Amino acid sequence: MTSKKKQIKLGVFLAGTGHHVASWRHPDAPSDASMNLDYFKELAKTAERGKLDMLFLADSLSIDSKSHPNVLTRFEPFTLLSALAQVTSKIGLTATASTTYSEPFHIARQFASLDHLSNGRAGWNVVTSSIESTALNFSGEKHLEHHLRYQRAEEFVEIVKGLWDSWEEDAFIRNKETGEFFDKEKMHELNHKGEYFSVRGPLNVSRTPQGQPVIIQAGSSGDGKALAAKTAEVIFTAQNHLESAQEFYQSIKEQAAEFGRDPEKIAIMPGIFPIIADTEEAAQAKYKELQDLIIPSVGLQILQNYLGGIDLSAYPLDGPLPKLDAEASNAVKSRFKLVQEMAERDNMTIRELYKYVAGSRGHHIFVGTPEQLADKMQEWVDTKACDGFNIMPPLLPEGIEVFVDQVVPILQERGVFRKEYEGTTLREHFGLEKPVNRYAK
Amino acid sequence: MTSKKKQIKLGVFLAGTGHHVASWRHPDAPSDASMNLDYFKELAKTAERGKLDMLFLADSLSIDSKSHPNVLTRFEPFTLLSALAQVTSKIGLTATASTTYSEPFHIARQFASLDHLSNGRAGWNVVTSSIESTALNFSGEKHLEHHLRYQRAEEFVEIVKGLWDSWEEDAFIRNKETGEFFDKEKMHELNHKGEYFSVRGPLNVSRTPQGQPVIIQAGSSGDGKALAAKTAEVIFTAQNHLESAQEFYQSIKEQAAEFGRDPEKIAIMPGIFPIIADTEEAAQAKYKELQDLIIPSVGLQILQNYLGGIDLSAYPLDGPLPKLDAEASNAVKSRFKLVQEMAERDNMTIRELYKYVAGSRGHHIFVGTPEQLADKMQEWVDTKACDGFNIMPPLLPEGIEVFVDQVVPILQERGVFRKEYEGTTLREHFGLEKPVNRYAK
Numbered sequence: 001m002t003s004k005k006k007q008i009k010l011g012v013f014l015a016g017t018g019h020h021v022a023s024w025r026h027p028d029a030p031s032d033a034s035m036n037l038d039y040f041k042e043l044a045k046t047a048e049r050g051k052l053d054m055l056f057l058a059d060s061l062s063i064d065s066k067s068h069p070n071v072l073t074r075f076e077p078f079t080l081l082s083a084l085a086q087v088t089s090k091i092g093l094t095a096t097a098s099t100t101y102s103e104p105f106h107i108a109r110q111f112a113s114l115d116h117l118s119n120g121r122a123g124w125n126v127v128t129s130s131i132e133s134t135a136l137n138f139s140g141e142k143h144l145e146h147h148l149r150y151q152r153a154e155e156f157v158e159i160v161k162g163l164w165d166s167w168e169e170d171a172f173i174r175n176k177e178t179g180e181f182f183d184k185e186k187m188h189e190l191n192h193k194g195e196y197f198s199v200r201g202p203l204n205v206s207r208t209p210q211g212q213p214v215i216i217q218a219g220s221s222g223d224g225k226a227l228a229a230k231t232a233e234v235i236f237t238a239q240n241h242l243e244s245a246q247e248f249y250q251s252i253k254e255q256a257a258e259f260g261r262d263p264e265k266i267a268i269m270p271g272i273f274p275i276i277a278d279t280e281e282a283a284q285a286k287y288k289e290l291q292d293l294i295i296p297s298v299g300l301q302i303l304q305n306y307l308g309g310i311d312l313s314a315y316p317l318d319g320p321l322p323k324l325d326a327e328a329s330n331a332v333k334s335r336f337k338l339v340q341e342m343a344e345r346d347n348m349t350i351r352e353l354y355k356y357v358a359g360s361r362g363h364h365i366f367v368g369t370p371e372q373l374a375d376k377m378q379e380w381v382d383t384k385a386c387d388g389f390n391i392m393p394p395l396l397p398e399g400i401e402v403f404v405d406q407v408v409p410i411l412q413e414r415g416v417f418r419k420e421y422e423g424t425t426l427r428e429h430f431g432l433e434k435p436v437n438r439y440a441k
Numbered sequence: 442m443t444s445k446k447k448q449i450k451l452g453v454f455l456a457g458t459g460h461h462v463a464s465w466r467h468p469d470a471p472s473d474a475s476m477n478l479d480y481f482k483e484l485a486k487t488a489e490r491g492k493l494d495m496l497f498l499a500d501s502l503s504i505d506s507k508s509h510p511n512v513l514t515r516f517e518p519f520t521l522l523s524a525l526a527q528v529t530s531k532i533g534l535t536a537t538a539s540t541t542y543s544e545p546f547h548i549a550r551q552f553a554s555l556d557h558l559s560n561g562r563a564g565w566n567v568v569t570s571s572i573e574s575t576a577l578n579f580s581g582e583k584h585l586e587h588h589l590r591y592q593r594a595e596e597f598v599e600i601v602k603g604l605w606d607s608w609e610e611d612a613f614i615r616n617k618e619t620g621e622f623f624d625k626e627k628m629h630e631l632n633h634k635g636e637y638f639s640v641r642g643p644l645n646v647s648r649t650p651q652g653q654p655v656i657i658q659a660g661s662s663g664d665g666k667a668l669a670a671k672t673a674e675v676i677f678t679a680q681n682h683l684e685s686a687q688e689f690y691q692s693i694k695e696q697a698a699e700f701g702r703d704p705e706k707i708a709i710m711p712g713i714f715p716i717i718a719d720t721e722e723a724a725q726a727k728y729k730e731l732q733d734l735i736i737p738s739v740g741l742q743i744l745q746n747y748l749g750g751i752d753l754s755a756y757p758l759d760g761p762l763p764k765l766d767a768e769a770s771n772a773v774k775s776r777f778k779l780v781q782e783m784a785e786r787d788n789m790t791i792r793e794l795y796k797y798v799a800g801s802r803g804h805h806i807f808v809g810t811p812e813q814l815a816d817k818m819q820e821w822v823d824t825k826a827c828d829g830f831n832i833m834p835p836l837l838p839e840g841i842e843v844f845v846d847q848v849v850p851i852l853q854e855r856g857v858f859r860k861e862y863e864g865t866t867l868r869e870h871f872g873l874e875k876p877v878n879r880y881a882k
Contacts, residue, residue: 024615024617024622025617025620026617027617031615031617031622032613032615035557035647037558060645061546061645062641062645063643065625065628067645069623072622072623072628072645072647073608073613073645073646073647074645075554075646076550076551076553076554076646078519078520078523078551079519079551079554079558080523080554080558081520082519082520082521082523082524083523083524083526083527083558085524086528087527101544102544103542103543103579103580105502105578105579106543106547109517110517110520112517113516113520114520116476116478117478117516117520136639136640136641137546137640137641137642138544138546138640139544139637139638139640167514172514174472174473174510176465176466176467176468176472179466179736179739181465181472181510181513182510182513184506187506187513196580197580198577198580199577199579199580200574200577200578201578202504204501204502204503204504204512204513204514204515205514205515205517206476206513206514295620298620
């Protein structure tokens, strides 16, 4: 990356028919999207055509009758990413996996296998699973409390990274004549004993093309930010305003430095929910078309879930959001604060709030032209509000097509986004070195 | 299947460079086989060219410096099968997954997702994990005792099958106009509460193309046979002699009938380890070539592992196998008895035994011509010793190529094996109905 201008990092967050709550009702959306492999393959190829750094799949492990259509039924991420790896060759393949409801040995193995199968394109979004009912699917009486989930997560990530070092780069000799298949000195047991886990290892997957898959983290609460600053190489976040984004950017980079890490080796990528059209009016009309598809009961439910299951049914839809107690909810603390601040600052009614929240689930909505979006992206990156964006197309496949066809060319023209992939691995796309194996002499 | 002759069921058990312990040292074997995706894709396509019912991947979750090269490092099965699903369209895609070291929700989800991604070709080989050190990778002090592993396994399988029924076939309406995405009456919580697990559900994957992936089971101990007779639709087994195979066949089918199941809907498929050449002499030479590649320390180690970690180092290699106490070992009971009987009956030295066991790990070795193999297969199927075979090629890729090119045509000619796939799902290949959803009215 020889150009002086700072290069923008771009990921696309793929989710069924798109991120707008009513996207599945739109005529252009294939309503079986979340279970349609050919459809996902086209989305992945479009994103790779646009030279994006990575595609991302979120995940959760508990549904009920109020869950969104994109979530009620969907492919399990590792099987889907492995299938997408067969029709792409450059774009990063990243997904969420829970540290609360899985085992380090399984997660280390699945991402290591994916990294091999994709020639070095795997990335892990570390989550602690915020949906409380998940415990009911895993023989757990109660969902682990917020702080403890992050304590367990930190130990979990350390074990996974340790297992990824089980084999040194040159451990396998494969000498048929001498019969020496591998060098025993270069196979390492981890022998981890900790608060939540004891894991001997070694992992039964050799060192991966990236050395270690890329660690992504999306927590924004105190615990979440600390874990991100300590471990994450890419950080997702929900930031609606330039100033708050700059504050978040600065505080995370400082925290990382305090942990002895190079802040330049951490890419902060807020979500953005772009509704793009040739003119602002056309974009507003596109947005209104989607907003008008929201069924009130669904919209209100999403807002209530978003605020940790708080019941708003007693309040008039066209009245203000009442004063709420953040501590009373075990859900994501950062989101709670974000919604309350926004409601007060912009004087929003519950209907407007649920349309806003339900429409984009609290992420940064952009409505405008390709030029305006490119301007905003450059502004945020150049003023240290972020290092790039995780695109959350409101409607798919249209949302990724218009971005790749109309916004990427502008960014390329301005010299702030690659015209060709410089490398083949996800680490190379982000300018991240291959981690040295802790056991290598 | 209109022909009167009984059709032979055929699966291929893919394992790195092949099942012979020294296969990786053979000049024709790619020594990085277990981590070579293109190589696995070719094997899968060859097997599908031969119209085989299914391919199978074994799995384990603990290695040490004595583990076999095919096992030291390998792809995680779900990611590999999902990649193979993209280059095949008919052959069944089956793999081992442990009921002792995973969670029902994860296993149900991974196989359901694979069944969708492969258009109905998924099968699950239910194992309880016999390698005791596996516990050390999963924070377990001690490996669950044999009988308890099978108790847990039975509950585990029931939960997975219950989760696979979470959604009725026609649960998803996807009516964009009315906004009705699904019929709440056709989404079902399992609410399982049992000895080992409590799992609410529902599963977040819709009903799969097969209704339920196919259940496979390979246990041969008392507990293993009971679980197989109760739940399995395909049964793997190690049978070296026609008579013992017929006894096993009869006892399992009787047991299944006692559990109210139709014995005809259970396919018993013993492993066979075929060394094939144009003449018997050439086949014997091929076998000797592989046997001579066995490194003594490796061979002895495999025999000792096979007998549950018993130490034979004090006994001369060219002397007999000493009298051993089966109860002293926590390994697979059935194997123990099998090896001891064989050693006594055929008066084998420890070297001959380790060559035999190490060479094919106690499975049924066949050395001869394609015609002879076809004769044997027909004899076993026609005399109710089995319903087909799980081919364990000693050397790959050669072993599956010679089988598909030279043995399958003979079986097809004799009218005992399909010339074309009759259906597209694994159930259709086995003539198994699609299970009715327990909640369907």
